[in-house]
Amino acid sequence: MAFPIMMKLSIFTLLILGMFASQTSSRVIIKPLTMFEKHEQWMAKYNRVYKNIEERVMRFKIFRDNVEFIEAFNEAGTRPYILGINAFADQTNEEFRASRNGLKVPSLSQERVSKITSFRYENLSVVPSSMDWRKKGAVTPVKDQGQCGSCWAFSAIGATEGINQLSTGKLISLSEQEIVDCDKTSQDQGCGGGYMEDAFEFITKNKGIASESTYPYQATDGTCNKKEESSHAAKISGYEKVPMNDENALLKAVANQPISVSIDAGGMAFQFYSSGVFTGDCGTDLDHGVTAVGYGKSGDGTKYWLVKNSWGTSWGEEGYIRMERGVSAKEGLCGIAMDSSYPIVG
Numbered sequence: 287m288a289f290p291i292m293m294k295l296s297i298f299t300l301l302i303l304g305m306f307a308s309q310t311s312s313r314v315i316i317k318p319l320t321m322f323e324k325h326e327q328w329m330a331k332y333n334r335v336y337k338n339i340e341e342r343v344m345r346f347k348i349f350r351d352n353v354e355f356i357e358a359f360n361e362a363g364t365r366p367y368i369l370g371i372n373a374f375a376d377q378t379n380e381e382f383r384a385s386r387n388g389l390k391v392p393s394l395s396q397e398r399v400s401k402i403t404s405f406r407y408e409n410l411s412v413v414p415s416s417m418d419w420r421k422k423g424a425v426t427p428v429k430d431q432g433q434c435g436s437c438w439a440f441s442a443i444g445a446t447e448g449i450n451q452l453s454t455g456k457l458i459s460l461s462e463q464e465i466v467d468c469d470k471t472s473q474d475q476g477c478g479g480g481y482m483e484d485a486f487e488f489i490t491k492n493k494g495i496a497s498e499s500t501y502p503y504q505a506t507d508g509t510c511n512k513k514e515e516s517s518h519a520a521k522i523s524g525y526e527k528v529p530m531n532d533e534n535a536l537l538k539a540v541a542n543q544p545i546s547v548s549i550d551a552g553g554m555a556f557q558f559y560s561s562g563v564f565t566g567d568c569g570t571d572l573d574h575g576v577t578a579v580g581y582g583k584s585g586d587g588t589k590y591w592l593v594k595n596s597w598g599t600s601w602g603e604e605g606y607i608r609m610e611r612g613v614s615a616k617e618g619l620c621g622i623a624m625d626s627s628y629p630i631v632g
């Protein structure tokens with residue numbers, strides 16, 4: 287019963303309470319931030335400093351366009367995933383792609399075709415209904431390639447860390463920088479881009495790969511450190527390719543170990559993906575190497591691939607993306623079934 291208590295309150299107390307209430311209610315009315323304020327807050331959050339007013343104005347305009355795109359997308363609410371104003375919000379999609387997507391898929395030459403071996407998981411008839419290699423201890427924490435087109439090295443290292451853990455029981459973070467600096471196989475060019483299969487070939491020929499702590503990541507092209515290159519924390523004996531354009535073959539592979547996959551990560555929706563099951567838009571212009579570390583089905587029954595990216599933990603679901611699985615196109619969503627490979631041991 288509030289009324290009798292109210293009676294005991296003096297006029298003065300009521301006055302004070304009234305002031306407090308009006309203060310509280312004025313605090314409830316949140317004035318929407320102007321775009322300028324949003325940019326300022328974003329700059330503070332991501333420690334962004336621009337060198338002069340011209341750059342700031344230029345970046346503000348890009349930020350504004352991106353935020354408008356993200357907000358309109360989320361307000362429409364027509365997709366099972368949402369976008370976020372992440373660390374890449376002041377970069378155009380063109381700049382973003384140029385600085386982070388360094389996958390170079392070579393044409394399938396005679397020499398390449400001759401290297402295609404049998405697919406060891408082809409006769410597998412039963413796979414678990416879901417898989418998450420993180421829960422099996424075969425996945426290291428999400429890394430960040432920085433402004434360097436070394437995605438392909440991260441993809442290959444992710445798969446190598448996986449098979450190494452599965453065969454030795456030890457999860458060791460391995461060196462992308464060694465791949466960036468030392469691997470000159472075929473078209474591999476460090477931050478200038480490369481291909482996962484060639485990275486596996488490099489690790490095989492080098493008879494191993496250094497640990498992350500021995501040969502740490504610098505996000506820039508460097509000279510190959512021969513001493514660190516000769517330190518081997520893990521080794522593989524070769525690699526195999528997953529049959530192309532076949533999500534079922536990819537499923538058999540991912541059921542057995544983390545797999546290097548190639549995707550088209552070129553769109554703005556991918557740049558700003560925040561959470562949910564990604565259903566596009568994307569094409570099949572493969573430009574990014576990532577690691578498939580599992581698969582499953584979301585609450586609403588959408589089947590997905592669990593994919594580890596190398597853009598830090600502020601992107602996506604703590605650095606991961608769930609991408610729709612079992613689409614009608616044989617290439618898979620964003621071409622995920624087009625070009626996959628994995629290292630083998632023993």
Ligand SMILES: *[C@@H]1O[C@H](CO)[C@@H](O)[C@H](O)[C@H]1NC(C)=O
Nearest residue numbers: 403404405406407408409410
């Ligand atoms: C799968 O089975 C076929 C038919 O028995 C066999 O020829 C092939 O070698 C098997 N593949 C693998 C990778 O074991």
